[in-house]
Amino acid sequence: MSKSKLSRREFTKLSSLAGIGAAIGLGVTPSVFAGTISEKDLPAILGGQKLVTREWPQWPIWNAATDEELVLKVLRSGVWSRAGVVTEFEKKWAETIGAKRALAVVNGTNALIASMVQLGIGGGDEVIVPPYTFIATIQAVLQTGAMPVFVDTDPETFQIDPNKIEEKITSRTRAILPVHILGLPADMQKIMAIARKYNLIVVEDACQAWLAEINHKKVGTFGNAGCFSFQNSKNIPIGEGGAIVSDDDAFMDRCYSYHNFGNPYGAMVGAVSAGSIMPGTKIRLTEYQAAIGLAQLKRLEEQTEKRNENAAYLKSKIEKIPGILPYKLTPDVTRAAFHLFPFRYKKEEFKGLSRQKFLKALEAEGIPASGGYTPLNKMPYLENVLKTKNYRLMYPPEMLNYEKYMERNQCPLNDQLCEEAVWFSHNMLLADKSDMDNIATAIERIQKNAEKIKAAE
Numbered sequence: 001m002s003k004s005k006l007s008r009r010e011f012t013k014l015s016s017l018a019g020i021g022a023a024i025g026l027g028v029t030p031s032v033f034a035g036t037i038s039e040k041d042l043p044a045i046l047g048g049q050k051l052v053t054r055e056w057p058q059w060p061i062w063n064a065a066t067d068e069e070l071v072l073k074v075l076r077s078g079v080w081s082r083a084g085v086v087t088e089f090e091k092k093w094a095e096t097i098g099a100k101r102a103l104a105v106v107n108g109t110n111a112l113i114a115s116m117v118q119l120g121i122g123g124g125d126e127v128i129v130p131p132y133t134f135i136a137t138i139q140a141v142l143q144t145g146a147m148p149v150f151v152d153t154d155p156e157t158f159q160i161d162p163n164k165i166e167e168k169i170t171s172r173t174r175a176i177l178p179v180h181i182l183g184l185p186a187d188m189q190k191i192m193a194i195a196r197k198y199n200l201i202v203v204e205d206a207c208q209a210w211l212a213e214i215n216h217k218k219v220g221t222f223g224n225a226g227c228f229s230f231q232n233s234k235n236i237p238i239g240e241g242g243a244i245v246s247d248d249d250a251f252m253d254r255c256y257s258y259h260n261f262g263n264p265y266g267a268m269v270g271a272v273s274a275g276s277i278m279p280g281t282k283i284r285l286t287e288y289q290a291a292i293g294l295a296q297l298k299r300l301e302e303q304t305e306k307r308n309e310n311a312a313y314l315k316s317k318i319e320k321i322p323g324i325l326p327y328k329l330t331p332d333v334t335r336a337a338f339h340l341f342p343f344r345y346k347k348e349e350f351k352g353l354s355r356q357k358f359l360k361a362l363e364a365e366g367i368p369a370s371g372g373y374t375p376l377n378k379m380p381y382l383e384n385v386l387k388t389k390n391y392r393l394m395y396p397p398e399m400l401n402y403e404k405y406m407e408r409n410q411c412p413l414n415d416q417l418c419e420e421a422v423w424f425s426h427n428m429l430l431a432d433k434s435d436m437d438n439i440a441t442a443i444e445r446i447q448k449n450a451e452k453i454k455a456a457e
């Protein structure tokens, strides 16, 4: 299996286990070139000494001494369905993010669906989305019956380009769904200004952006709702889990009712004992999941700090290498979450060495890396959703013409970004500064020997 074919989750799992280099055959005959390059500079893929020999920090982290007490208490209590521990986790999460309320749910995908549905987004509406995100973002829009409209990515920030949003707004546009992808904040100042101008709802997909900030305000608190994921690969891992945050009490009461079969909650009251009062589903978090979440939450702040320090250091080193273009943060970003550390790889500066070969050369050095996302505006699910019974009922035929849809949703800069991106996963940013130095040295080594690596196909 080539690494560029690995899903993000598989990549994270592998990189946090034994290192991707151990998992993938390199298909290159080394040593042929030994002797022509000084031993110090010889890349591992050509038979030189691997730069990183110890394992990268494991993920997720579990510390029996500090983490198990509450989990065991919950397990032994027999109270496993939603109760006090979930409520405690919600309180702590709201406090952490700086929102009035939080609701824990089964995962980030359902946090997004619940938020959109309870903000009135549904069939016949258009929702502005980025193509550079995890598939869950777009699938959540489709689950509401709304039509995703893609806005191209700013390749420098890896985020939705706010300057291209207005040209995609129509009379059907109901909401903007910015994603703080890779844990780097989207440009919320500009996005909120557009939303105010056109009276649009904003649901922030902060599923990769726990504790990221713009002007010291946490992402997830700018729009009508913010959604988070606590899936296993995430910076706060629970296995599965998610949360909605908002300051809007009426909206949060509706979300609570919806997540519990439409039963009355807060302002959502009905006649006494009349039962369920609105359409709903069941997406409640369990007590033992919340207990794991409370344990993980304790280290999030310190880990986020370390990721920021290492990311800034690594960036300062590798941005000097021609052909390596690390992410840019907008000037108002006071902190990022760094679920991933991204840069663009320009093969022209590496004698035309393909990204795939570059990734393999990094793996050989003991440095796992991934090529990241493929364009989400070009996958078969979109053509198929336009053919479904519900979409045929909800939209006029011209909106269901797939060729026209594709034409309207082209994102050329995103296409190019998907060819050039390289990611390191967040657990690597928990390593030492010397490990960041090794990454930079590895890239320099590969660049110096790009021609020879290319020839060793």
Ligand SMILES: Cc1ncc(COP(=O)(O)O)c(C=O)c1O
Residues within 6 Å of the ligand: 106, 107, 108, 109, 110, 133, 134, 136, 137, 179, 181, 205, 207, 208, 228, 229, 230, 231, 240, 241, 242
């Ligand atoms: C950007 C983004 N949005 C949404 C989700 C959905 O979260 P979950 O996997 O918890 O459903 C994820 C995570 O997987 C994500 O990375």
